[in-house]
Amino acid sequence: MKLMLRVAPGIVRKPLIASVILETGALINIERASIDAVSGEIVLDVSDDKCRQVKDAFERRGVDVILLEIPVMRNEEECVHCGACIAICPTGTFRFDDWKVVTDPGKCIQCGACVTACPHRALQLVLR
Amino acid sequence: MEKVQAPAVEAEKSLSEINERIRDGSVRVVTAEEMPAIVEELGPDGAVREVDVVTTGTFGAMCSSGVFLNLGHSDPPIKISRAWLNRVEAYGGVAAVDLFLGATQPSEDKGIEYGGAHVIEDLVSGRPVDVIGEGVGTDCYPRMEIETTLHLEDLNQALMVNPRNAYQRYNAATNSSERTLHTYMGTLLPRFGNVHYSGAGVLNPISNDPGFEYIGTGVRIFLGGAQGYIVGPGTQHSPESGFATLMVAGDLKRMTSEFLRAATFTRYGPTLYVGVGVPIPILNERLALSTAVRDEDITVPIVDYGVQRRERPVLRSASYAELRSGFVEINGKEVPTASLSSFHMARRVAGTLKEWIERGEFLLTEQAEPLPRSGVIRPMKQTKELPYVGDVMNRDVVTVGENISVPEAARVIVGSRFDHLPVVSDDGKLMGIITTWDISKAVANGNISRVSEIMTRRVYSATPDEPIELAARTMDIHSISALPVVDKDNRVIGMITSNDLSRLFAGRRSR
Numbered sequence: 041m042k043l044m045l046r047v048a049p050g051i052v053r054k055p056l057i058a059s060v061i062l063e064t065g066a067l068i069n070i071e072r073a074s075i076d077a078v079s080g081e082i083v084l085d086v087s088d089d090k091c092r093q094v095k096d097a098f099e100r101r102g103v104d105v106i107l108l109e110i111p112v113m114r115n116e117e118e119c120v121h122c123g124a125c126i127a128i129c130p131t132g133t134f135r136f137d138d139w140k141v142v143t144d145p146g147k148c149i150q151c152g153a154c155v156t157a158c159p160h161r162a163l164q165l166v167l168r
Numbered sequence: 169m170e171k172v173q174a175p176a177v178e179a180e181k182s183l184s185e186i187n188e189r190i191r192d193g194s195v196r197v198v199t200a201e202e203m204p205a206i207v208e209e210l211g212p213d214g215a216v217r218e219v220d221v222v223t224t225g226t227f228g229a230m231c232s233s234g235v236f237l238n239l240g241h242s243d244p245p246i247k248i249s250r251a252w253l254n255r256v257e258a259y260g261g262v263a264a265v266d267l268f269l270g271a272t273q274p275s276e277d278k279g280i281e282y283g284g285a286h287v288i289e290d291l292v293s294g295r296p297v298d299v300i301g302e303g304v305g306t307d308c309y310p311r312m313e314i315e316t317t318l319h320l321e322d323l324n325q326a327l328m329v330n331p332r333n334a335y336q337r338y339n340a341a342t343n344s345s346e347r348t349l350h351t352y353m354g355t356l357l358p359r360f361g362n363v364h365y366s367g368a369g370v371l372n373p374i375s376n377d378p379g380f381e382y383i384g385t386g387v388r389i390f391l392g393g394a395q396g397y398i399v400g401p402g403t404q405h406s407p408e409s410g411f412a413t414l415m416v417a418g419d420l421k422r423m424t425s426e427f428l429r430a431a432t433f434t435r436y437g438p439t440l441y442v443g444v445g446v447p448i449p450i451l452n453e454r455l456a457l458s459t460a461v462r463d464e465d466i467t468v469p470i471v472d473y474g475v476q477r478r479e480r481p482v483l484r485s486a487s488y489a490e491l492r493s494g495f496v497e498i499n500g501k502e503v504p505t506a507s508l509s510s511f512h513m514a515r516r517v518a519g520t521l522k523e524w525i526e527r528g529e530f531l532l533t534e535q536a537e538p539l540p541r542s543g544v545i546r547p548m549k550q551t552k553e554l555p556y557v558g559d560v561m562n563r564d565v566v567t568v569g570e571n572i573s574v575p576e577a578a579r580v581i582v583g584s585r586f587d588h589l590p591v592v593s594d595d596g597k598l599m600g601i602i603t604t605w606d607i608s609k610a611v612a613n614g615n616i617s618r619v620s621e622i623m624t625r626r627v628y629s630a631t632p633d634e635p636i637e638l639a640a641r642t643m644d645i646h647s648i649s650a651l652p653v654v655d656k657d658n659r660v661i662g663m664i665t666s667n668d669l670s671r672l673f674a675g676r677r678s679r
Contacts, residue, residue: 120227120429120441120510124354127362127506136494139511157355159229159431159439159508161281 041091042071042111042149046104047080057082060097066090071131071149083108083149110166111148114141118162125154125163179216180452186220187531197221197525199518200371200448200459207460212453215460221525221532222459224376225390225445225517226368228509229431231352232332232403233440234270235288235420238324239299241265242316247309248301252276253287260301264309268329271430271440283438285430288328291320292392293425326420328392332402334444336374336412337468340365340491340505342483342498345474346626350435354508356473360498363470363505368514369463369488373446374412376459382448383414384535390445390521391416393424395530398446398539406545414539416444427517441510445517447525449532463488470496476638478547557639558632560672561653561662567592570599570620577619578607586663588650591623596659598652601627629654630664640669 047056052075061068069085086094095105112133121141125134131147134154154163189195196219198206203222207215237258239248247264250257255277258269273284290297301314320326341353342363349356353364369375377383387398396418405413427443450456468491469482486496492511495502524530566584568577570591581589581604591600600623610622630639630651639651643666653662 121512122228122441122510123507124364125506127364127504128355128357139515153355156350156434159354159433159441160429161432 041086041088042108042146043084043086043091043095043098044106044108044111044150045080045082045084045098046106047075047082048102048104049078051102052078052080054101056098056101056103057084060094060101063097064090064093066094068094072151085149108148108150108166110145111150112143112145112154113164113166114143115162115164118160120160122159124157124159128153128157178453179213181216181220181450183449183451183532183534186449186451189220190525190528190531193526193528195220195525197223197447197522199515199522200224200376200461201515201518203376203456203459204370204462207456212456212460215456216450216453219450219456221522222376222448222450222455223390223445223518223521223525224368224373224448225371225443225514225519225521226334226373226509227427227443227513227517228366228368228441229352229433229439230330230333230442230444231272231439233288233328233330233442234268234284235291236262236325236327236329237267237269238326239265239267239301239316239318240322240324242311242314244311245309246301246303246311246314247306248314249304251299251301253297253299254282254290255298255300256282256284256287258284272437274437280432280435280437283430283432285438285440288420288440289425289428289430291326292420292423292428294319320421323421327417328396328420328423329399329415329417330402330442331415332404332413333416333442334373334402334414334446335367336372336378336407336410337369337466337488338366338411340468340470340486341473342470342503343474344472344481349473350433351473352433352436352439353473354433354506360501360503363486363491363496363498363503365468365488365491365505365507366509367466367468367488367507368509368511369466369492370461371511371514371518372466373444373448374414375461375466377446377448377455378407378410378412378458379454380407380412380535380538380541381455381458382451382535383446384538386533386536387446388530388533389416389447390443390517390524391418391423392420392442392444393427393520394418394422397533401539401543404545405540405543407539407541408544411545412539414444414446427513441513443513443517445521447521447530447532463492470498476641554636555672556632557630557634557636557653557664558662560636560668561630561632561664562586562668563662565590565652565660565663567596567660568619569594570623571618573618574607574610574616574622577602578611581607586650586665588652588663588665589619590627590652590660590663591619592660598627598629598654598658598660599623600625601652627652629658631655632661636664636669636672639664640666643669 258267271285343356402413
């Protein structure tokens with residue numbers, strides 16, 4: 041399961057992920073992180089069984105945690121099934137099934153590469 | 169007893185026989201995707217007996233598309249010289265109220281996110297379009313300005329005329345450079361991160377009749393969800409190199425938004441996805457064989473868009489079968505492939521055309537003449553040339569080694585004419601660059617170390633055979649003011665600065 045963390049300015053410099061790993065023992069994969077002087081947005085991948093525990097641990101530290109169940113939405117009206125989203129996705133979220141584009145939302149890390157690559161503007165990141 | 173064998177008679181039939189079968193409902197139609205297996209099973213003669221028409225289809229970005237619109241005359245009348253539809257400029261230099269709207273024209277308010285293609289899709293979808301026109305003011309057309317809102321039905325004519333559609337095949341694209349490129353071939357990731365291709369392969373109209381046995385001027389086709397016609401060879405028609413094109417026309421009022429879809433390629437511009445399908449009558453064995461073409465038989469060059477020149481290097485060629493497998497190998501690396509045209513929609517085009525013919529709604533026309541079988545596209549004749557980097561660069565460039573100290577570098581830079589100091593390896597290869605700013609910063613931070621610690625390692629450079637326009641664009645994109653010029657072994661041989669370029673342009677203007 042993917043979690044999106046929104047880290048407020050006050051705590052962005054703290055070793056939040058490290059301390060959550062030590063507390064929960066969860067194997068966490070950092071899929072994407074953009075952190076600057078004032079805030080941070082981080083996408084993590086955590087196994088389903090540890091997901092609840094990791095979410096709670098971050099929330100206790102004052103981090104906003106959003107479960108990315110459907111991170112990217114594809115507008116079926118606009119999509120013409122060209123495939124421009126397929127090879128540019130770093131995690132393989134899109135593929136052809138009998139030449140129609142199908143989405144595996146569980147793989148999306150919300151990098152946004154597909155949003156600008158889609159010629160028909162059919163893709164949208166949820167919550168961004 | 170010796171038996172004399174009769175000479176084999178080639179199976180054939182006439183177009184009027186086929187049209188008779190379309191009228192009486194007995195016609196046998198298959199799509200070009202189904203034909204290879206039929207020919208393999210029955211042979212070309214059997215296929216001629218079994219199949220009457222093969223339908224083809226393609227659906228992809230076709231930039232060279234547009235519509236002629238006749239607005240009707242206002243009162244008092246106006247001779248429109250400039251016009252905008254939803255703030256997208258249309259060409260007004262055709263009579264008084266005829267406009268030509270091109271698919272790739274961006275809008276003045278929304279930029280490339282809305283363009284001529286989007287106006288066309290809005291019209292076809294029945295949405296209103298705001299029209300602004302400027303007139304010249306004559307005794308017969310006194311009005312100077314017009315503003316109105318029109319629907320497709322309000323126009324006298326809306327004729328789609330696309331100068332270049334339905335390419336026989338198209339170069340696949342990849343990118344050797346260090347930065348992501350945004351092109352009409354989509355997003356091309358750096359260091360051969362992906363390959364993009366376009367084209368329907370097995371379903372492509374011209375690839376199913378490359379000898380123009382049937383395809384020619386006057387042939388009735390599927391265009392944008394309606395019946396249209398082939399006008400003739402498209403612009404850049406290049407049959408000898410396997411890149412033939414079609415110029416097509418049709419009535420926009422009969423088309424549908426399912427088969428005309430506006431799109432925008434990021435940092436490139438608007439374009440129109442058009443559905444085009446050509447029916448091919450199986451009149452003889454030659455046509456049976458040509459419509460048996462498979463993805464494996466159609467190859468395209470994979471071209472490096474990292475080189476921003478007309479002649480881009482070809483890395484290898486690949487068939488549509490390979491491209492559509494999802495991966496191709498480039499320099500020993502598996503590179504993911506993806507398409508920009510829609511094979512799903514190409515099937516819809518070929519399938520819809522098949523249904524029209526089976527229902528007796530679409531009769532085939534005789535060609536007035538075949539498309540030209542010879543000719544290749546020629547490059548532009550350029551009579552006013554900008555110089556090359558090698559003509560303009562400073563050759564007296566000073567470089568330093570990686571191991572010298574910052575104060576030494578400071579002394580060199582003070583003694584040289586440039587604010588930039590390329591850092592090179594022992595054998596003269598470009599390793600990095602330092603600027604007066606880097607040195608000032610190092611001094612201010614008390615960081616007086618070796619240049620290798622403060623230099624920028626990701627250096628943008630130019631080559632002497634590059635037109636200066638490309639060097640200027642590199643400087644512009646990366647907001648830098650100088651580029652080392654390197655030879656093919658990455659050895660520094662000169663330097664080109666934004667000052668050199670401004671001097672050049674100032675000189676040209678004052679002439």
